[in-house]
Amino acid sequence: MEIISKLSEDALKISLVGELDANGAINLDRIISKAIADGYYKIAVDCRQLEYISSAGLGVFISYISELKSHNGKFVFYHLRENVESVFNILGLQKVVAITHDFTQAKNQLHEV
Amino acid sequence: MKNPIAHSLSLTWLAGLITFGSFGVLMLFLAGCPAPAIAPNLPAISEAFFYLGTFFLVRQLFAGLRTFHTVEHLLQLSVLGLLTLVLLLLPGILLPEASATAAPSRWVLILQGLQSAFLVFYFTAGTVMVFQIISSQRPAASRKALLLLSSCLVALPVLQAAGLTYPLLNYVLFAVAGAAGLSLLFKVDWLVGLDKKLRKSTLFYLLALSFLSSIILLKTYFPESGYELPIHISQSSYVALSGFLTLGFSLISALFLLFHLPVAAILDIRDAEKKHLIEAGLEAEKTHDLHTLLYTLARQTRSSSSADAVWLARVNNEGPENQYPCVEGISTNDVKRIDYSLHAHPGHFQLDRAKDFLFIRDLDKDPVLGSHVLSIRSLAIYPFTLQDGSEWRLYLGFESPNGLNEHLAREVSHFVGHTRLSASHVCSLQEVAGKARLEKDIAIGREMQKRLLPKEFPLSKKTDIAAASISAEEIGGDYYDCHVMSDQSIAVLMADVSGKGTSAALHVAEMKGIFQSLMLSEPEPEKFLSLANRAVNQCFDKGMFITVLYAVIDLNKLELRYVRGGHCPLIHYNAKEHKIHTLQDDGLGLGIINGESFDKTLMSRTVKLHAGDIIVLYTDGIVESRNTDDFEEFGYERLRDCIYLNMELDSKSLNKKILREVQSFSNSSIRDDMSLMTIKIKANGQNKNQL
Numbered sequence: 001m002e003i004i005s006k007l008s009e010d011a012l013k014i015s016l017v018g019e020l021d022a023n024g025a026i027n028l029d030r031i032i033s034k035a036i037a038d039g040y041y042k043i044a045v046d047c048r049q050l051e052y053i054s055s056a057g058l059g060v061f062i063s064y065i066s067e068l069k070s071h072n073g074k075f076v077f078y079h080l081r082e083n084v085e086s087v088f089n090i091l092g093l094q095k096v097v098a099i100t101h102d103f104t105q106a107k108n109q110l111h112e113v
Numbered sequence: 114m115k116n117p118i119a120h121s122l123s124l125t126w127l128a129g130l131i132t133f134g135s136f137g138v139l140m141l142f143l144a145g146c147p148a149p150a151i152a153p154n155l156p157a158i159s160e161a162f163f164y165l166g167t168f169f170l171v172r173q174l175f176a177g178l179r180t181f182h183t184v185e186h187l188l189q190l191s192v193l194g195l196l197t198l199v200l201l202l203l204p205g206i207l208l209p210e211a212s213a214t215a216a217p218s219r220w221v222l223i224l225q226g227l228q229s230a231f232l233v234f235y236f237t238a239g240t241v242m243v244f245q246i247i248s249s250q251r252p253a254a255s256r257k258a259l260l261l262l263s264s265c266l267v268a269l270p271v272l273q274a275a276g277l278t279y280p281l282l283n284y285v286l287f288a289v290a291g292a293a294g295l296s297l298l299f300k301v302d303w304l305v306g307l308d309k310k311l312r313k314s315t316l317f318y319l320l321a322l323s324f325l326s327s328i329i330l331l332k333t334y335f336p337e338s339g340y341e342l343p344i345h346i347s348q349s350s351y352v353a354l355s356g357f358l359t360l361g362f363s364l365i366s367a368l369f370l371l372f373h374l375p376v377a378a379i380l381d382i383r384d385a386e387k388k389h390l391i392e393a394g395l396e397a398e399k400t401h402d403l404h405t406l407l408y409t410l411a412r413q414t415r416s417s418s419s420a421d422a423v424w425l426a427r428v429n430n431e432g433p434e435n436q437y438p439c440v441e442g443i444s445t446n447d448v449k450r451i452d453y454s455l456h457a458h459p460g461h462f463q464l465d466r467a468k469d470f471l472f473i474r475d476l477d478k479d480p481v482l483g484s485h486v487l488s489i490r491s492l493a494i495y496p497f498t499l500q501d502g503s504e505w506r507l508y509l510g511f512e513s514p515n516g517l518n519e520h521l522a523r524e525v526s527h528f529v530g531h532t533r534l535s536a537s538h539v540c541s542l543q544e545v546a547g548k549a550r551l552e553k554d555i556a557i558g559r560e561m562q563k564r565l566l567p568k569e570f571p572l573s574k575k576t577d578i579a580a581a582s583i584s585a586e587e588i589g590g591d592y593y594d595c596h597v598m599s600d601q602s603i604a605v606l607m608a609d610v611s612g613k614g615t616s617a618a619l620h621v622a623e624m625k626g627i628f629q630s631l632m633l634s635e636p637e638p639e640k641f642l643s644l645a646n647r648a649v650n651q652c653f654d655k656g657m658f659i660t661v662l663y664a665v666i667d668l669n670k671l672e673l674r675y676v677r678g679g680h681c682p683l684i685h686y687n688a689k690e691h692k693i694h695t696l697q698d699d700g701l702g703l704g705i706i707n708g709e710s711f712d713k714t715l716m717s718r719t720v721k722l723h724a725g726d727i728i729v730l731y732t733d734g735i736v737e738s739r740n741t742d743d744f745e746e747f748g749y750e751r752l753r754d755c756i757y758l759n760m761e762l763d764s765k766s767l768n769k770k771i772l773r774e775v776q777s778f779s780n781s782s783i784r785d786d787m788s789l790m791t792i793k794i795k796a797n798g799q800n801k802n803q804l
Contacts, residue, residue, distance in 0.1 A: 051744070055733075056613070059656040064656075083746055090680070091660060092701030096701070
């Protein structure tokens with residue numbers, strides 16, 4: 001499940017809740033694709049309540065990295081649980097997306113391009 | 114007589130008649146024939162015997178019949194009645210007025226005997242017929258009345274014969290029998306169930322019987338002056354009772370049938386409609402194709418309701434654009450116009466709660482539809498929902514402004530309900546078939562995945578390599594391989610394609626080709642991964658990635674060179690230090706970023722190996738496997754411990770042990786594929802001094 005809230009003209013916050021598996025990935029893809037179509041290129045992802053993320057879920061974010069970058073945008077993930085952060089790190093995602101500790105840091109990260 | 118049963122019935126009747134005729138004549142002679150005939154000079158016992166004999170004989174005749182054909186019997190009874198009447202009329206024709214008073218000749222006596230016999234026989238047969246008809250229709254309900262009546266019929270002559278003529282007792286018996294007979298007279302339900310074809314002939318015979326019985330009774334009660342009937346009906350309660358029962362029953366039944374005829378005609382039409390729809394329903398059940406079924410529904414309802422137009426719409430809830438798989442008798446433009454109006458005025462066309470259909474009369478005067486010039490002037494709409502959630506409407510259009518009567522509308526509604534059930538059944542069949550197809554797809558994917566994995570590993574004196582894999586319910590994208598290179602070094606690879614299902618298995622198949630050719634051409638870890646990443650970026654869809662751990666074991670130098678492409682870190686047991694290391698170096702999954710920026714992330718590392726060392730490569734299915742109780746992950750710690758505690762086992766057994774451990778931890782709930790490859794450096798290799 002995802003909860004979306006607008007942060008600014010071009011920034012958006014997506015809160016992920018529960019498990020993000022293959023089915024959830026389809027929905028997430030729809031949300032992000034619509035956000036980008038609406039001109040939101042800076043996306044903060046709140047992972048406080050994210051219990052598990054599958055490779056398909058990661059794939060959704062990965063598929064939009066270059067598109068956001070081309071519009072001077074990015075994903076910033078924050079409040080990652082230990083197991084989720086471990087998945088990010090093992091895959092090496094910290095090299096291509098920003099991972100911060102909390103929302104304030106995430107907002108700062110979003111606006112420094 | 115059309116059939117053998119009817120034929121044998123008439124023969125039985127004829128035999129009965131002859132027997133009875135002769136019996137009557139015989140009785141005359143036996144009685145010594147004092148004038149006038151049987152009564153009053155005939156001993157009462159003979160008369161009683163005569164009645165009872167007749168009664169039981171007729172009952173016996175009826176009971177002997179295997180099947181009871183009401184109409185055939187009515188016909189035979191009418192013939193008997195006609196004969197009796199003719200016999201009764203004969204004296205008036207044959208005997209001159211003057212001779213009536215004179216002492217009757219022998220021929221007159223015989224005629225009188227026959228008259229008596231036929232009269233009693235006719236009324237008895239009529240009574241038994243009434244018994245038969247009623248007990249065949251309502252065996253339980255009328256048993257008491259029948260029993261009462263027949264016992265009175267038997268008792269009255271017996272009492273008379275025995276000389277027990279207490280007037281009061283006779284009256285009581287007569288009253289009881291009369292009441293029982295009366296209660297039977299109105300049991301007319303056998304007429305309701307009559308077949309349409311038999312209804313008119315039955316009416317005819319019943320009218321004939323009423324007519325005959327009344328004339329016969331008139332003749333017996335009011336005989337021609339000077340001529341006396343042999344049986345004194347006024348004195349014989351048996352004849353009186355059976356006579357009036359026969360007359361009453363036939364008259365009341367005839368009258369009922371007469372009034373019932375118009376109602377019956379309507380019921381017939383309804384029965385035909387119902388039958389038609391039931392047949393259509395049965396026909397529809399035979400098909401297993403949803404569209405054929407719905408098409409049949411449309412066609413059958415049109416023909417059975419005599420509708421001028423019919424169409425089916427699959428309702429699109431988001432707009433007025435419905436789909437019309439079947440439109441007959443009306444232009445599609447009209448159909449669309451109607452649907453647009455229905456969509457635009459949802460409140461106006463709301464369904465009555467009590468009904469599951471909507472009928473709109475006088476479309477011309479309808480405030481919404483009246484504005485259109487349509488070819489139909491009344492409309493019935495039957496909405497229904499199928500099991501798959503799709504909403505449908507069946508429309509019946511009529512050229513007359515009041516095209517559908519209430520009754521037929523409801524019948525069609527039942528039929529729609531029936532078809533809906535059949536359609537839902539078809540839907541679920543299709544669903545099952547779809548599931549079976551999907552399961553087959555999964556089985557093919559799993560088979561493919563299994564074939565992609567190597568079954569045998571190079572046998573070597575220096576190494577012990579084994580791999581194992583467990584599939585989740587859904588196919589995963591695990592892949593591993595092992596290759597011995599020309600310089601005796603061994604390349605091992607463990608990979609995991611993102612996503613699941615048949616597509617993941619297909620991507621594994623693609624990658625296998627790429628990996629195998631790269632192992633031959635570019636065995637150097639960094640170069641290998643760099644080129645593999647390019648291939649993945651080219652082949653895979655956006656958002657698909659693959660994690661790879663690639664290692665080359667140089668058995669001469671006893672070195673392990675590896676590079677981690679975002680895959681689970683390699684576990685290395687260092688036999689020399691007796692320590693387990695998780696080698697998590699930097700590295701990024703393949704297919705995430707392209708070209709040089711990916712290459713920059715690559716970092717190969719070399720690890721010194723020793724005899725007794727163990728290297729374990731695995732997929733995330735193992736470490737992310739979760740306990741069903743508290744959702745705790747198996748994790749790296751447990752994996753390391755398991756390896757450490759079981760390091761004496763050979764590679765194959767160690768793999769098994771680890772997989773068993775993971776399964777028991779997760780209570781055998783497998784969420785993702787689990788793959789594992791173990792490489793043990795044997796102690797009898799170069800460095801024998803170790804371990």
